[in-house]
Amino acid sequence: MKIGIANDHRGYKLKSYLVKELENLGYEVYNYGTNNEESADYPDFAFTLGEKVVNKEVDFGIAICGSGIGISIACNKVQGIRCAKVSNKEEAKYTREDNNSNIIALGEKTSEKDALEIVTTFIDTPFSALDKHQRRINKITKYEEEH
Numbered sequence: 001m002k003i004g005i006a007n008d009h010r011g012y013k014l015k016s017y018l019v020k021e022l023e024n025l026g027y028e029v030y031n032y033g034t035n036n037e038e039s040a041d042y043p044d045f046a047f048t049l050g051e052k053v054v055n056k057e058v059d060f061g062i063a064i065c066g067s068g069i070g071i072s073i074a075c076n077k078v079q080g081i082r083c084a085k086v087s088n089k090e091e092a093k094y095t096r097e098d099n100n101s102n103i104i105a106l107g108e109k110t111s112e113k114d115a116l117e118i119v120t121t122f123i124d125t126p127f128s129a130l131d132k133h134q135r136r137i138n139k140i141t142k143y144e145e146e147h
Contacts, residue, residue, distance in 0.1 A: 001123065004058035006049035007033035008042035008071065010108045011064030017112045018062065018119060025120070030058055043074040050078025053102050060123055061103035072105035079144055082137070088114070089121045096125035098133050 003022055007015040015033055022029045032048045034040040042065045049061045061083070065071035068085040075083035083103035084095040087110070095101040104122050106115055127133070 001060075002028045002030065002058040003123070004030045004032055004049050004052045004061045005064070006042075006045035006061065006071070007064040008040045008045060008066075009034055009037045010066040011042075011071075011106075012037050014064050014106065014108055014110065014112065014115055015062075018064075018115060021112075021116050022119070027123075033064070042071040046071045046074030047078060049103065050075045050081040050083075054078060054080040062119055063103055063105040064108060065105070066108050068105040068107035068110075072103075075103050075105065080141075082140070086118055086122070089117050092118045092122040093125045096122055097128045100127040100133070100137055 005015055005019060012034060019029050019031060032052065033045045046063055049063055052058050053061045063071040063075050063083060072083045072085040075081050081103055082099055082101045083105055084099065084101045085105040086092045086095060092104060106118065
């Protein structure tokens with residue numbers, strides 16, 4: 001499975017940890033973020049990650065900035081992206097099961113242990129494909145396409 005990861009300067013340390021751990025678990029990880037702690041603009045990396053996910057160059061995305069909020073907003077500007085800022089394993093599970101999210105966003109202060117558990121839960125959880133969830137996603141997609 002191919003995982004894309006994007007970050008700004010504040011997400012650099014957590015990204016570096018996750019890349020190493022995900023590769024150790026056998027995932028192909030593609031780095032679309034900055035590789036240092038010099039100030040950088042998260043939208044630049046978020047848009048690239050979103051495009052890679054939409055174009056199916058990677059299966060899922062992970063986005064990291066200071067709070068996880070700004071980069072999630074930027075990811076969601078890419079048509080076809082459903083990015084959720086998550087804080088725990090339960091949210092990661094439900095955003096996949098219910099929303100078929102294709103990117104998760106984390107804040108830099110998420111502990112390494114928690115971040116890895118959140119990410120692996122997200123990756124391992126399938127979309128439920130229940131009619132009610134698909135109906136809601138279809139409404140979002142239709143709105144996005146019309147506007």
